[in-house]
Amino acid sequence: MLMRKKIFLALAISAAAVSLFFTANFIRAASSPGMALTGRVSSEEEGAMEGVLVSARKAGSTVTITVVSDEKGRYNFPSKKLEPGQYAIVVRAVGYEVDGAVAATITPGKTAAVDLKLRKAQDLAAQLTNAEWLASVPGAEQQKSTLLSCVGCHTVERIVRSKYDAAGFTQAILPRMASYANQSTPLRPQLRLGARDTALVGEDQARLQRAQAEWLSTINLSASSTWNFPLKTLPRPRGKATQVIITEYDLPRPTIEPHDVVVDAEGIAWYSNFGEQTLGKLDPKTGKVTEYPVPEPKKGSPTGALSVRSDKDGNLWLGMMYQASVAKFDRKTEKFQVWTIPAELNKDNTQINMTSPMSYTVDGKLWTQNNGFAGVHRVDLKSGTWETWDPFKDSPRGHNIYDVIADSQNNAYFTDIGKEHIGRIDAKTGKLTMYETPTKGSGPRRGMMDAQDRLWFGEYRGNKIGVFDTKSERFREWAMPTPWSNPYDVAVDKNGDAWTGSMLSDRIARLDPKSGQVVEYLLPKSTNVRRVFVDNSTTPVTFWVGSNHGASIIKLEPLD
CATH class of the missing domain: 2.60.40.10 (Immunoglobulins)
Incomplete structure (x- = not known):
């Protein structure tokens, strides 16, 4: 009992x-x-x-x-x-x-x-970002900076987990990597038809590759089964950085590379496909994805488009890269119109990445650039005539014109990611003027022109956000708080905050230029961030970006 x-x-x-x-x-x-x-x-x-x-x-x-x-x-x-x-x-x-x-x-x-x-x-190593690997591996900053050209196609983890010795890197890996077009990924490699005119060649290239190979063989697993250096991690988000909701939309195929994302007046997200000949449309309300085949005027060349930008009428403009063309997509008719570079300029290495359509109605001319020789072109959209500027003709080595952005009068400004230059071409006279950022070797990459005709850009090799006031001709720079963030692009919102993203740290940074305060939002997955976009029609604003290696589109909603 x-x-x-x-x-x-x-x-x-x-x-x-x-x-x-x-x-x-x-x-x-x-x-x-x-x-x-x-x-x-x-x-x-x-x-x-x-x-x-x-x-x-x-x-x-x-x-x-x-x-x-x-x-x-x-x-x-x-x-x-x-x-x-x-x-x-x-x-x-x-x-x-x-x-x-x-x-x-x-x-x-x-x-x-x-x-x-x-x-x-x-397995801590499997969780590290590219930025954390760069912080962890031993070596000088100059040695580590060589990997900034690698992360466009694959992660740093692939390198440090490899078992190649210096000879293996020199004889096989580095020459093979150099043969790939820059929209290549492990899932879909594409071969270049020709090297850039500005690229190192001969003994200069061989010397650089030998030095890089020797260093790479000391940070991978070629000599032991474990790394001989401690793995360093970045701190988790705190405070305002936790006040966010992130939505990720998967795309239909893992080979889709949503390089640029823009949102139209109806809230539809459009994206360029970096590796395939399609333009994509995502309806965020339903998750439905529609793809439009992009014309292929240069068959046999690598496929894919880098940039997509909208004009004041909401039409979309593509830089078609190795297809050596620019294209306009009319959202109403869903038809493409293509302008191809003249035959005498259409070489194996011709690479038309960018367009700047916001002010083309001023004179009927569209600015674009050419990565094949670090040049700038202007297209008369009515006659189809192409004009050319070659700013670095006398000293081409190391220069690389990455973006071209027009001001309100359709004067062109371009970025030189290879060095530290911002260039200006006067729309009326054609006069070329060069400016240097305060930070040497800053590598200005992509950006935007704001309503005050100030050029905002990411300093990819300087780890900073920069702005150039085109009226006063003065620069300002803000350093990113996280090492190896290396901003690719900048978008300024209606509140004056400047947004950027990182190909290395999986973080989105939001800069208040007045206070210098930076909030960094961590993304849920490894995210190869390229072009950034802010939708100012919402309150608070909404940030959009493509996961270039993850076949998804990301919407970030700050709660403040």
Whole structure:
């Protein structure tokens, strides 16, 4: 009898404990109105964990929603972001991982609660970004900077996990890498038909490759099964950097490279395909993707378009790269019009990457550039005539004109990623003027002209954001707080904040130029960021970017 009472008492205590557990979860859920899913992230090492990215993906969906835990380790998914259904939950927190699969069921009118207990990661190296690898490997900054040309096609992890010695790199790997077009990826390599006129050749190239090969063989696994240097990680997001919701839309094929993303007045996202001959359209409301075949005027050359920019009428303009053309896509008729470079200029290495259509109505002429020889072209859209400027004709080595951007009067400004120059071509006289950024070797890459005719650009090799006031002819620069961020591009929003992204750190930076404060938002996955875009029609503004190696489009919504 006494034994039965003890058993009953034990069962009663257990039942009370279970009841208390579920009641606590119910109360917690009930105190989160408007939330579909909530929980707390913790670990034995840290307790409550701030800055953990928590991602939810509905079964059968192509859309993933991500939020970030706050200083108390709490994360919250608004009901408007998660419709009812079964969701898989994953996290991003360098150095940590969840123990096994995690799922959540979203029910209408209720808040699901899932606490996440993280453990130390079993394979830290697999979690590192390109920036973290560059911070980790030994070597001089000049040696590490050579990898800035590698991350356009693949990760640094592929290099450090390789087992090639110096001879292997010199004789096989580096010559093979140099033969690929710059839109190549491991999934879809494409061969160049000809090297750039500005590229190093002969003994100069061989000397550079030997030096790089010797260094690379000291940071990979050619001599041992483990690395002989500690792995360094970047801090997780804090404060304002946790106040964000990120939506990722998967594209239909893993070979799609959404290099540039722009959003039209109807909220539709358009993207250029860096490696394939298509223009893409994404409806963010439904996730539906439509692809339009782009003409291929130079068959046999590498395919893909780099830039897509819109004119004042909302038409889209493509830089068609090795197809040696520019194209206009009329969104109403869904038809392309193509202007191909004249035959005498159409060489194996001709590479027309950029267009600048915002002010072409001033004189009916469109600015573009040519990576084949570091040149600038202007196309008379009515007659089809092409004009050419060769700013570095007398000293071409090392120069590389990357972007061309017109001001309100259709004067052209171009960036020289190989050095530190911003160039100006007067639309009326054709006069060329060169300016140098305050930072030597800054590598200005891509940018935009704001409403005040100020040119904003990313300093890819200087790890800074720059702006050039075209009226006062003065520069300003802001250094990025995270080493090896290496901004590719800059977009300025309606509030005056400057946004940029990184091909290396998986972070989106938001700069307040007045205070110099920078907020860095971490993305949920490895993301090769190129062109950045800000939609000013929303409040707060919405940031968009393509995952160039991840076949997805990302929307970032800051909550402030």
